[in-house]
Amino acid sequence: MSAEHNHDEAPVVQMKTKDEHKGHDHNHDEEEGHSHDDGHDHDHGGDGEQSGWKAHLNLLIALAILALLLVLEYGFKIVLPKSIAFAVNAVAYLLAGWNVLRLAFRKSKRGDFFNEFVLMSVATIGAFAIGSYTEGVAVMVFYAIGEWFQDAAVTRAKASIKALLDIRPEEVTVVRNGATQDVHPSEVQLGESIQMKPGEKVALDGELLSESASFNTAALTGESKPDTKYKGEPVYAGMVNLNTVAEVKVNALFKDSKLSRILEMVQDATARKSQTQLFISRFSKVYTPIVFFLSLALVVVPYFIVEDYSFYTWFYRSLVFLVISCPCALVVSIPLGYFGGIGLASRNGILFKGGNFLDVMTKINAVVMDKTGTLTKGVFNVQKVVANGLDEMELVRITAALEKNSTHPVGQAVVKYAGDAIGSTAATNVEEVAGHGLKGIVDGKEILVGNLKLMKKFGIDYPAETESIVDTIVITAIDKKFAGYITIADEIKEDAASAVKAMKALNIKTVMLSGDKQTVVDNVAKQIGIDEAFGDLLPEGKVEKVQSLKNAGRHIAFVGDGVNDAPVVALADAGIAMGGLGSDATIETADVVIQNDQPSKIVSAIKIGKITRSIVWQNIILAMAVKVIVLVLGAGGIATLWEAVIADVGVALLAILNAVRIQKIKV
Incomplete structure (x- = not known):
């Protein structure tokens, strides 16, 4: 994992993701401001909070002008002179759509004509060209409002991930020459001792020097129950000291701590796209030019086949067609759904290494588990x-x-x-x-x-x-x-039997593999209700068993330590590591890391994958269905620009609200 840490900046900008190194489909065009991982660019100034606020203020002024024009026209039946109406509407239009027009121009200069910014610019300028000033302003204003909501929703979806990224302390108390001093964690050397008062976070990995201390590990494991550590036991960065002054001997540098490695993994997860995201990204690249040419055809073709052809009528219909065909709802709500799924998982002490593994978990129909440390406590x-x-x-x-x-x-x-x-x-x-x-x-x-x-x-x-x-x-x-x-x-874990029962309720086959002798394996399997159990296995024997399940058409998740069973993890569709805080190699090799030792979290990971995929596909079906209906109505002259923009913004907001819903689900 390649990561560079700048301790003076927020963790979000410290880390280069794996996908950036691999050249995945991310748009990092600096002149356009920021961009979401799916390539759906938004720019509301790009210069920080002040310019962002100015962009929103301009939008609110444009909305106020639009509201005033509508009240005058429809409430008081006052029709402004054409020149004044044009000037007032143009001001509102530029206030709301300047950034969209700017991006459309820049992309067009690079030869990128088929994107939502060009699409919205053509549609709204076209509306002005035929004298539909207010409708042109309305399209741009509501589009900009939709963008505002989308950005806010993405920010909220990433909030739980950002909370995880913010748990790293900026200051630590180190004991030097018999005195204490506060320094940045990166300045602490191996072997030095650090102190934490009650309520303070542990900044670095180490072993406890105090006789005992209790820690809240919720930020790392999702478990709120205090964990009492005794002298010599490992303590990890991100834990919170609860009730006494604790002293820890540092055994890992700041950049090598378990917390730093987990933060890198979570950051990578938000950048690694699922197959659904990649499909929609590719789909939108084909879809957008198609609707451009269909819109053009809607103006040109009727000239040859309609007797009473009216350019104004068919041009207006083509503008409606362009507005409703904007793919915003798809390209924003889908990654938003995966952000939500990853955030929900992290709050439950489960780390997915990418949205693609959320998809993988939905297909799992066989869970193969190691015995020691997975179903049993591994405390012999x-x-x-x-x-x-x-x-x-x-x-x-x-x-x-x-x-x-x-x-x-x-x-x-x-x-x-x-x-x-x-x-x-x-x-x-x-x-x-x-x-x-x-x-x-x-x-x-x-x-x-x-x-x-x-x-x-x-x-x-x-x-x-x-x-x-x-x-x-x-x-x-x-x-x-x-x-x-x-x-x-060995002792069986408290929730092992209930976890196996929950897997069976999901029609998932359960298999236990172990190098321990068959009598021991059979005894454990009987107690917790495992479908099949195999003992006396060498590493190659485990590989053979997993391969036979794959040959039978099973989609397999293997749950183990991620180190000794590396060949099996590589063979399985998803490798799940139990107790990821205990092993560096686990964090490196597993696709999914369960940060405590509870087998029940395997079920939670599968459920989160299914919930995420369900909501993502609900959004895809909703967006496509509404767009097809309004596209047909618009082409037939039934839907107006007003209905097109309301349908477009409405479906985008519904999709966003549906995606945000993931974060409130309990598993």
């Missing part, structure tokens, strides 16, 4: 030690000496249980036997530590009773002889 505890020919703690000491070289939770459970018994014991020549266990030298003896497959691989005899043990089992062999075993149990 030793249950039983059975030694053969040596003392139990001696078995634990030798086993733990080798397991110290493993990062697997099972191995760490053994090391934790051994405690001080390990002493200075160290293993040498340690080798990992993928999917089986470890091999090494301890006290000059060859030690094998792992599962039953490891024993079979090296031809070591072991008691038949070990085959029927339900708990996870770690078997140790010393110099090719069975030395005993340690049983370890």
